[in-house]
Amino acid sequence: MDGQWSGGGTGGEGGSGGPTSSSPIGQLVDGRYRLSDVIGTGGSGTVYLAEDISLGRRVAVKVLHTAASRDPAFVRQFRAEAQAVASLNSPHVVDVYDWGVDGQAFLVTEYLGGGSLRSILASGRTLSPSQVLVLALDACRGLDHAHSRGLVPRDVKPANLLFGDDGRLRIADFGLAAAMAGEQPGSGHAGTARYASPEQARGKVVDGRSDVYALALCMVEAVTGHLPFVESTVAGTLRAREGRDVPVPDVLGPLAPVVARAGAAHPDKRPTAAEFGRMLLSMAEGMPRPEPLQLVGPGEIGASPLAGEAASVTPSVSPDAAPAPPQRPVGPRRRWPAAVLTVALVVGAVVGGTVLWENTRDVTRRLPSLVGSSGESAGTLLTQLGWVVEERFDRQDGSVQGELLEMIPAGGTPLAEGENVVIVISLGADRVAVPTGLVGVTASEAARLLDEAGLTTGEVTRGFSEETLPGLVIEVPGDASSLPLGTAVDLVLSEGPAPRSVPTGLTGMQAADVQASLLALKLVPVLVDTPGLSEVGTVVGVSPEPGTPLAVGGEIQVLVSSGPEPRPVPAVEGLSVVAADARLQAAGFRQVDVVGPADGRVTSQDPASGYLGLPQTRVTLISE
Known part of the structure; x- marks a missing residue:
């Protein structure tokens, strides 16, 4: 995907090595993404609003600042991380569309217009405990999805907790912390210092519980406007939290003991993301209904600077500050516990350890x-x-x-x-038998059979099948003969045979062998005789060219040598033997015999001039 930046607007001329102008606005990245506005800057890169000119949609393009973009090791690490993140499929993880190196490394993600938790806090707002609970539950779902697939973001912070126009929270910048640090996934010290866990600060190997610690810090900051343990230097910030649990304010109310566990200094005392979500849910029903969250601006994908390298932190909220005007609410107003019970089974893990109300000692x-x-x-x-x-x-x-x-x-x-x-x-719902005969029927017929059995149709995917017609069921994943009433059953539908491609290495083979090979691939060879110097029956080319994709039954023209075409023997009588031989050779006649002196002149030739011969035709010259 390494490419060139293309000029456009005020972006300057194209060429490798990134933009040549101070402003890349208007330029094309990788020949596809036209940059329009800066929507965030930070220690790792600059984020632009861009248009994907191929698909006609708005995207966010993060262009990394690092000079390591020219380092092959960095590029390999960056691509490995980007590919891993792109494989995630969660409504609470920012979708990664594309990545590459076009002079500078870049990452293309979905564009989120609702801003970030950082932008909310920077506007002078804080969140209520109920609002923080909703945010944390969404974050736990995204983290649990990533952790269960072996990915640990290690850069959970307010700037990476983003909201779409639909108000749904997504987590951004998965894996970039490791790539910027040149580390392997799962290693230790990477990410923003002010949200680093104690073990991360020591450069130890971290797991998902380090992200849970960072989320606890974000929750405390969200309700107070202050982040604990922030000193004037990075080293001071990291030392301040060594061996100390996150101080949890009383304003978190019933969430306080749960957040305290997530912010434990030792990772073994923290819950996993799934356990943290379950613990938060256990407190939901007794809490007030959350007010709609007010969003404040465009998404910032990892755009905040490393505040741990400066003395200042996010300003605290003045008690006299006037409330900001209402903006976009996050979804409908929720009632406890109805809104969270759906989430409960998705977060899906057992509550771990002892949860005590530390502010309550009454009998x-x-x-x-x-x-x-x-x-x-x-x-x-x-x-x-x-x-x-x-x-x-x-x-x-x-x-x-x-x-x-x-x-x-x-x-x-x-x-x-x-x-x-x-x-x-x-004990679970009543179990019903999974209907037989689903394979080989249409999707609508399978849905009818499932409905009659008290089951529903789950995820419908597609796959290739050499035997089954397109649109028919080829597989029902899982081998259960019975399922709880109402269970969704996934189906795999046929897309027909997999596409073929024109084979390589056909040129030089015999036509009969090529014909047999193509028929075995369910492709149709069309033999075309082609004059040439190759042996008769030898394949001299195919069309379309090797590697071209074709559907089953697609035709391939096979060019087969029919041997050379006859050509006239040139007139050489009266020429010197040397000149006559040269003229015959130039005309393609390689077999020349001379009867008489080699330095004489040709008095006659056999065959005579004008005779239609082949390259192997022997020409005899008589000289004096």
Whole structure:
């Protein structure tokens, strides 16, 4: 993908090595992305709003500042990270469309017009605990998706928590921290210093719990406007958090003990992203409904500077500051717990460790609302909080086996330590048989069979099949003979045979062999006789050229040598033997015999001039 920058607008002339003008606005990156506006700058690069002229859509193009773009090792690392991130498929991770090196390394992502958490805080706003909860749940889903696939971003910060026009949060800059540091994925010190975990600051090997620590810092900053542990230098910032848990403010309310666990100095005491999401959910039902979040501007993809290298941090919010005018709300107003129970099973992991309300030491306390979480982990938590747990079991359509269906008394009820709490745990929904005969039918027929069985149609993908007609089911992933009522069943539909390509190495083979090879590929050879010097029956070329993709049944012209065409023997009588031989050779007649002196003149020739001969025709010259 290495290419050239093309001039356009005020961008200057094209050429390798990036833009030659101080302003690249108007230039084409990789011959495809026309830069229009700067929407963010930072320590790693500059982010531009751009138009993908091939697809006619707006994108964000991040052009990295680093001179390492000319370093082959950096380019390999950058591409490896970009490819890994592009493979992610989560609604809470910024989509990566393209990447490459065009003088400077660049990354093309979806354009997000809703701004970032950093832009919200920079506008003088802070978030309520309920708003922070919604943000953190979305972030946990994105992180859990990445961590489960072996990716650790190591650069979670407000500038990388972005919002689209739809208000949905996405995480940006996955993998760029490692590429900019020249590290292998999973290594230690990379990312922005002010959000680095203690183990990351020490250069240790990190895992997903380092991202959880950074998210806890972001949550504290989101509700207070202040980031803990920020000193005037990078080294001072890193030393300040060594061995110290993140100080969690009381303003976080019921979220405080959960955030405290996420901000533990030692990674072994922190939850995973999935566990963190589950713990946050357990507090949702008892919290106020979140107000709509007000977005403030275009997305900034990793555009904030390394504030850990400066003395200042994000300014605190003045209590006298007037509220900003309302702007775009993030989705509809939500009610607890309905909006989060859908998320509960997606975040999907068991609550780990002990969660204590550290600001409550009374004998009587309110039951946490845990419906929708894991029944086993809920029982453990309630026992650790001092209540006696009784388990009951039931089946319920729409539930997952092990899910907590009901608490008696209900969550939020004041209850003294030592009192009984009944938890009703799901045995799962009723199971139904997966219908047979799905393979080989149309998608609509498969959907009908699934609906009749009490199941639904899940994800429909497509694949190639040599035997099955396009549009018919070729596979039902999984081998379960029965599933819980209402389960979605995925289907794979046929796209017909896979495309072929014109084989290489056909030139020089015998026509019969080439014909057999193409027929075996279900391609149609069309033999075309072509005069030439090659042996009769030898393939001298094909059209289209080798490597060209073709559908099954596509025709390929096979050019087959029919041997040379006859040509007239030139007149050489009266010429010297030397001159006569030269003229015959030039005409393609290579076999010349001379009868008489070699330095004489030709008195006659056989065959006579004008005779139509072939290159192998023997010409005899008589000389005196």
